[in-house]
Structures are given as C-alpha cells and as structure tokens.
Amino acid sequence: MSPLLEWLVENEPSFRKTRLPSLYSDLTVQKSTNPEGYAANVTAWASALTRASLAGQLPLEQRLILQASDDLLNALASAQYGRPSGLGSVLDDCVRQGKMVELHDFLASEKSIYTRSWIPSPWAVLRWSLRQVGIVGTGSYEVNGHLKKGSLVLVPALEEVWKHVQRLRDRSAQGLTDRIMSRETFLKELNDLIRGTLSDQDVTVLLRYLSRDKHTLSYDDATIKFKAPASTTPEPITHEDRSIANLKSLISNLTLQIANLNTRIATLQSTAQTSVKNGNKASALSALRSKKLAEQSLASRTGTLHQLEQVYAKLEAAADQVEIVAAMQASAGALKTLNHKVGGVERVEDVLDTLREEMGKTDEVSGVIAEPLDNTAVLDEGEVDEELESMEREERSKREALERAEKERRDAQEAEATRRRLADLEGIETEARSKEQAADPVEQGLSRSIEKMQKLHLDGRQQPQVAEGAS
Template structure:
C-alpha cells in the first residue's frame, strides 16, 4: 500500500472501507442519475487529495514533495491509489476536471503568468462546456474525462498556507524586518508554515509569493526583492528596499560562514590533540596551522559581520525616523485642521464670553420669576408659630409618657408592699417583752392602710 493511500485510509473518514467501492467505481453516470451521490464522491476525492498534498503525501515526478501543487505528469497518482481489491479509481479524471472547472485547481503556468487576480473572474462562473473546450485547447482533458496532465495549483492549500504566513508575520513592524531578498525569503519561510515540520518546495514558494503579491496584496516584489506590505505602503520596491534586502542576505551568509568556521576550528583542534597523542608532529603542526588560518578568517568574518550589524542598526533607526516624521507630519495636519475648525484663541474667548452672558441672563430671568410668582413670599412668624405648636405637642406626648411610666412604677411598689405585709401577718402575734416563756395575752392590733398611704413605707 502506498503512503498516499495509507494516509487517506488513516486520516480521512470519507475513505473508510465501506466507502471505497463507491469511490473507486465509475460514478460518472451519477452526474444525472444521482446528483447528490455524484457530488459526495467528487467532494470526498477533492478533499482527500488536497489534504494529502498539504501533508506531503502526493507523488511528484521530481521526487520533491510539493504541498501547494498536484503533479499529474504520467500515471504516478493512479499507481499510488491502486489497490488489489478495487484497482484504480475509474472516475478520478472526472473529479479533477470538476476541480478545474470550479476554480479549485489551476494549471501551474497559467497561475504564474496571470496578470489579474484569480478572484477577478472565477472559473466557476464559466459554463462547464466552455471550460472543457478551453482545457482541451491547451492539452488538458479530452474524451472520456481522462486524467489531466501537468502540474496544478491547489487553491485550498494555498489559502491555508497564506493564512499561516499572515499569522507568522503579524509582529514584523519595522521595514527592516519586513524586507528580504528572494533567496532569503525562501530560506526564512520555507519552514514553519506547515504542520509536522514540513518544508515548502521551491515551486511552492514561487506559487506562494505570486499569490500573496498579486491576489492578497500582502507582499510587494520585483522578482529579486520581497517586502511584506504594511497598511498604506506603496506596492513598488524602492532602492532602499533592495539595499536592505541585500544587506540582510549578506549578514545571513556571514553568520552561516562563522558557524562553519567555528565547527572547523573545533575539528582541527581535536585533530591536533589526536596527532600529539599519536606522536605525529607533522600532522599536529599541519592541524594547528590550519586552525590558525581558520581562526583568522573567523575573526575577519566577525569583524565584517559586526560592521554590517552597525549599518543595519543605523538603517533601521533611519527607517523608524522616517515613520516618525511621517506620523508627526500627519499629526501636524490634523492639528491644523482641528484648530481651523475651532477658530483660534480669540474665537474661543468670544464663545466663552457669550456663554457667560447667556448664563447670566438665565439666572436673572429666574430671579425675576421667583420674585413675581404667587406664593413666593414666606411669613416667618407663621413658620415660627407652627414650629412652637409642634414642639408643644411633642412635649405633651413626652409628659404623658412620663406620667404613665411613674404610675406604673408606683403600682409595682404598692404591690410589693402588700406582698410583704401579707407575709408578716402569717408569722402571728409578736412576744411581749418581760414575759419569758409565756405567750402574749392579746394579739397585735391589725394595721390597715391603703396602698397610697404605704407607698413610701420601708419594711
């Protein structure tokens, strides 16, 4: 089983075992007999081939994995999809012809040579018969919906990678960070835009640059220099852009050279030590001499790289100054327009003076209305009399409450006195002094008193 077919079976639910007989059958007749089934099969093949190409499993004549194009030279695609049970997919040519007719795929050379945006006139708006005739004129398609020949751009994959590129470059704000030579641009962005550490091929990068510059207006390029556009920037590549791109590429080359020289010095040092251990004086001296030459070259590369970094810093600072001056100029124009709308300090003073006058008139009118209005005058004597009446009523309430509280207290004390007198009567007559051992001959005279008479009595 090929890698392509294994990928589809493992990762695409449309290629489960139960669906394979329908997908590998000649379902071209369903275009009119069963339109829904025909559309489902076509959509499954298009999604499967698109995702497989993006993941790097589509076969290529050159042996390089292309993620944005589908290579249909020869029958490598059919052989990759062939199975012992179902053979080759019989309607795959129809599927690819449908993708071409709907604008989901485009011939590579036509895509690269197009002057207008591919969205300007969608292939999907052209009748199928016209598209089929046009494809046959350029050698694509033919009787029986044969498999088209050539390389074709997969627009869905292009949209996916374009979105990843925009997300990866959204934090590049300065002109120095957004300008590259063509070679430097390819080395910088060939990796990191796809999943699973996949790398875009040279054809992929060429297609991507064309798409981002012509159809998305994200890049500006003259064929040698590539610049990530910022809002409001010119689409033309300036001389300053070319200088920045060349400088960055040279710095990258020098950095790579320093890495190679550093590794060579380490290797020569190990070789010299090994020669000394083996008592090989000639080999040791040769390794040390080569090491010294490499160290000299490394020192020169570092000095040159340091100078270029200083130049790059100055260029970046100058570019930032240009942006700053532009912002200050636009701010000056904005302030001038706003001040013109205000009319200057004299007009502001005049407006404030008029405002104060109008506010004064409002206060004056309000005072006049308050003085002339009915019921505006308040008799202070009547207010005082009403206040005294309220206070007298309040005092009366307080005195009544105090009287009720005092009577309740007196009633409580009288009840306590009666209780204690009742307890004394229960004790019986008191003994007479001088008659020890004898009981008193007469009882005590009962004491009678009212509760009010005994109110202050202490027992």
C-alpha cells in the same frame, strides 16, 4: 496498493478501506444516480489530494500545485479497484467550486480568487449544462478515462500555508527593518515552519496569493516586505528596502559561516591532539596549519560581521527616525488643519464673548420665570416655623417611644437571664447533694461506725453517774 494510496489510507480520514469501493467507482455515473454520494466523494478526493500535496506525496513534489495527468491516476491505482474512475469530474467540480484554479489563470488574474460574481457568464452556464448531461468540452479534465494534462493551484493548501505565514509575520517587530527580508530568508524560515520544501513555482504562487488575495506583503525578485500593522495595503518595494534585505542576508550568511568555522577549528584542534598522542607528527602539523588558516578566516569574517551589524544598527535608527519624522509631520498637518478650523485667537474671543452674552440672557429669562405670578401673595414665615416645630415634636415623641420600648425589652432580657442563672445554681447544688448521697459505701459505713463508737463512749460515761444516784 500503491505507496500513495497506502499513505492516504493511513493519514486521510475520508479514505478508510471501507470507502475505497465507492471512491474508486465510476463517479460520472454516480453523479446522476447518487448525487449526495457523489458530492461526498468529491469532497473526500479534494481533501485527500490537498493533504497529499502538502505532505509531498504526489508524483511531482509540489506542495501547492496539483499536476493533472495520467501519472496521477497511475500513482493512485489499486490492484483491487484499478485506477480511480471519474477523477477528472472531481477536478472539474473543484475548479467550478473555486477549490482549485488553473495555474495560468491564477497568475494572470488581477482580481482576487475570492472575488466571485453572482451572475455567471453565459459560456460558464452553457459549459456547466453540457457537463451535467455528459457532453464535455475540451475544458474538462475528464477525457475518456484519462486526465487532461494541466496544473491546478490548490486553494485549501494555500490557506493552510497562510496560517504559517501569519506566524512568521507576527514574529517580526513593527519596525521597518524587521518587516523586510530577502526572498531566500523568507523561503528558508517558511520551509522550517511547514516542515517541507516549497518549489520555485510554489513560491511564485504563494507570493502572488499573499500579495493579491491576502494583502499582507509586497515582493520582487529578491525582496519581501510585510505591510505595516496600521496599514491596510502593503507598501511598494523601494531601493532602500532592497539594501536592507541584502544587508540582513549578508549578516545571516556571515553568522552561519562563523558558526561553521568555530566548529571546524574545534575539530582540527581535536585532530591535532589525537595525532600527537599517536605520534603522527605530519598529521598533527597539517591539522594545526589548517586550524591557523581557519582562525584567520574566522577573525576576518568576525570583523566584517561586526561592521555590518554596526551599519544595520544605523539603518534601524535612520528608519525609525524617518517614521518618527513622518508621524510628527502628519501631526503638524493635522494641528494646522484644526487650528485653521478654529480660526485664531480673535475668533475664539468673539465666540466666548457671544457665549457669555447669551448665557447672561438665559440667566435673566430664568430669573423672570422664577418670579411668583401673584406679587400680592406674602409668605408667612411664622406658620412655617410652627409647622416645623410640630414636626420636630412628633419626631421626638416617636423617638422617645422607641427608646422606652427598647429599654423595656432589655430589662426583660436581663430578668430572664438572671432567672436562668439562679436556676442553673440550684441545679448545681442539687447535683452536689446527689453526689454526696451516692458516695462510696465503705466511707459511709466507717462514718456510721465512728458515730456508734462515739455514742457508746458517751453512754459509758453516763452509766456510773446513774449508779451513784441509785445508791
């Protein structure tokens, strides 16, 4: 199994080992005998080629462009199943579905790849019909078991990279200077996001896609400019934009150089100290001389960086002022247009006078409508007062009845509560007497003994008195 096929089996869900016999079978025959299986295999191959391209696993490490040739067939060859049969038909179908676009057509077209006419051209219909019956022309990538050489832009790969570009765009602030960067900086930051390396041809295709199909930026050979958040289309690159991009690139390069110099100085200092400890005077002097030169270069570059940062700060302020003045100018124009539509103070006063007059007429009409139709009818205020007093008496009666019912209910509740408390007290007394009767038997026996003794004592005192009486 080739390294590319091994990678697909490990990383592409549609390339399970059990599916390899179907994927490597003759797809041109399968197209007529099993259309559903053929469609599933085309989808699997399109996904696999896109994933492998983004991962840099294809013979030519281009992330967004597929190079069709026999080299691709050889890279996909399997010792058990051989080279994939009918891969050219897969590429033909992907081109027809818009998943792949020939590189020349992609770069030359002014229309978006997402703009598709619902009426195909007669030649496209004829070519598709010929392919259906197996008569393919020179435009097909299937050539007797071989692949016609060609470069195909992978649209799903572009859409995947577009997600990373959105994150890169969103990281930039809304100011003009933040939306501008050099092409070199754009490529470096994008490569960090996708964790790969885009070739120069990849970058050309990507920028064309972002400008024409996504309308997210404008660009030239050295400068990238994202569109403003409130704008629908990107603005063209100006001379000032190129200057800003160049200045930002210089600041970035100087910052990197200063970091490298600081690292070099620290390394030379450590080398000198080690040489002194080892008694190697010559090595220590050489390291110190190099350190001094690096320190001089660091001081020079730090000063230059400071100056460039000051210039960049001024550019930022100037760019913000331009946008502020432009906004104020647009606001002034809008106010002027609105004031012109208003027509001045005199026209407003005329309008207000007319409005007051019409409102007065409306009030007069309302007063006339409110007058009674029968002017002889006189309202008897006494009858109204009597009816009001009757209603008030009825309301008082209802309220008093409610208050009496409420008072009787409260009295009944209080009586019930009193009865319950008395019953509780009687229960407590009964319980106390029961406890006294159930006291300790020893104490009861002592009490009875004491009572008997007292009784005997009393009887003894009474017997002599009885004897004296008998004598």
